[in-house]
Amino acid sequence: MTETEERPYHHGSLRDALLSAAERTLRAQGQDELSLRELARQIGVSHAAPRRHFRDRQALLDALAITGFERLGAKLEAAIEAADDVFASRLHDAVGAFVRFATQDAALLELMFSTKHRDGAEEVREAASAAFATLPGLIEQGQAEGLLAAGTSSRAGIVLLATVQGIATLINGGMVEAERLDELVDAAVEQFLRGNRPD
Structure with missing residues (x-):
């Protein structure tokens, strides 16, 4: 899978996947290690995909x-x-x-x-x-x-x-x-x- 290819997430499931990955990172490494780009890499979507749900890192933290x-x-x-x-x-x-x-x-x-x-x-x-x-x-x-x-x-x-x-x-x-x-x-x-x- 290339950087620009994405898994076929159903409506809403990409947001849930990002939040789940963010929570795992938060538990294991702390808040400072959270980044939208790294979360995208972890779940196998393009680095731009998370911005469909979170305009920036702070929006992700608020959602968490x-x-x-x-x-x-x-x-x-x-x-x-x-x-x-x-x-x-x-x-x-x-x-x-x-x-x-x-x-x-x-x-x-x-x-x-x-x-x-x-x-x-x-x-x-x-x-x-x-x-x-x-x-x-x-x-x-x-x-x-x-x-x-x-x-x-x-x-x-x-x-x-x-x-x-x-x-x-x-x-x-x-x-x-x-x-x-x-x-x-x-x-x-x-x-x-x-x-x-x-x-």
Whole structure:
């Protein structure tokens, strides 16, 4: 196959193939190694083909971040829905889902959050908001049941997110063994519930 020949991708599958190849590169080599030309070479299309879907490298990074937030949101929603109606169980499973995603896809998570804060990344920010859309309702359930102090759900959610992000950072940085993930999730949920009890 020459440089200008292309595999017969069906409509939409070239974009998916590029994103899959980009995610593999991100995991193996980091964000700095991502380039549209190299991705085109990897999947066997012309170097110009990726620009049908991504006008430049930043557009590719934004798409990766959006895909990551969509995947994270689906995992959080599935974890909450699969748990029983007991608030502590739903909270525990949501926290566990986030930490597992953050430790299994550390490079992707870093890209997601760094891209979200870039000027002009409105679509990424919208995807991030959608990913965490289930959490305010979960916090409000705890407040309605008298298990969490009344107040804004966003404040409690920020504290919870900071806690679970911290656990993931410690594991990803090798400061804490990955085998302790479940133990740390248990402790984080217990401390969050204790620290946010109504007076």
